[in-house]
Structures are given as structure tokens and as C-alpha cells.
Amino acid sequence: MLMLFSMIMYLxxxxxxxxxxxxxxxxxxxxEFIILSLYFLMFLSLSYYINEYYxxxxxxxxxxxxxxxxxxxxxxxxxxxxxxxxQSFNILW
Numbered sequence: 732m733l734m735l736f737s738m739i740m741y742l743x744x745x746x747x748x749x750x751x752x753x754x755x756x757x758x759x760x761x762x763e764f765i766i767l768s769l770y771f772l773m774f775l776s777l778s779y780y781i782n783e784y785y786x787x788x789x790x791x792x793x794x795x796x797x798x799x800x801x802x803x804x805x806x807x808x809x810x811x812x813x814x815x816x817x818q819s820f821n822i823l824w
Contacts, residue, residue, distance in 0.1 A: 733775055740768035755808065755815040759801045766794040 744765035751757035770790060777783045809815055 734772065737768050737772040737775065740771070741765060744768060753816055755805055759798075759805060762801070763794075763798055766797070770794065 744761050748758060748761040748765070751761060770787065773790060774784075774787050777787055805815060
């Protein structure tokens with residue numbers, strides 16, 4: 732039952748990533764939601780093995796680094812362009 736909940740979380744994160752593709756902050760939030768659902772699924776899968784939670788801590792460390800990098804890119808884009816809509820960036824279009 733919990734694995735089904737995690738897969739529903741993953742699919743809803745993918746759907747929100749596709750629907751909110753013009754707004755960078757919402758895309759970063761949906762990516763973090765996808766990472767959280769993958770972490771939850773991995774934690775459930777590793778709970779079947781005894782004392783194998785070390786990899787989940789490594790995964791959590793990498794996902795925190797990814798989130799910090801995304802926020803720093805978001806802050807630099809807002810400082811240079813004024814907003815975080817993809818339509819206003821001259822670099823991307």
C-alpha cells in the first residue's frame with residue numbers, strides 16, 4: 732500500500748513538472764517532490780534488508796545538493812532577468 736502511494740506521488744510530480752513548464756520555481760518544487768517520492772520508495776525497499784540505510788543517506792545528501800544548486804540558479808536568474816518565467820529569457824529562446 733505504501734509503495735502504491737509512493738508511485739502515485741511520483742506520477743503526480745511528473746504531471747506537475749509537465750504542466751508547469753513555464754515557471755522555474757514550480758518546476759524546481761515538482762522536482763523536489765519527485766526526489767522525495769523516490770527517497771520514500773527507496774526507504775521502503777531498503778527496509779526489507781537489515782541495516783542497509785546507508786545508501787538512503789547518500790541519496791538524501793545528493794538530493795539536498797541538487798536542491799541548493801537549483802535554488803542558486805533560480806536566485807541568479809531572478810537577479811539578472813527580474814522574474815523566473817522561461818519566456819523572458821533571451822538565452823533559452
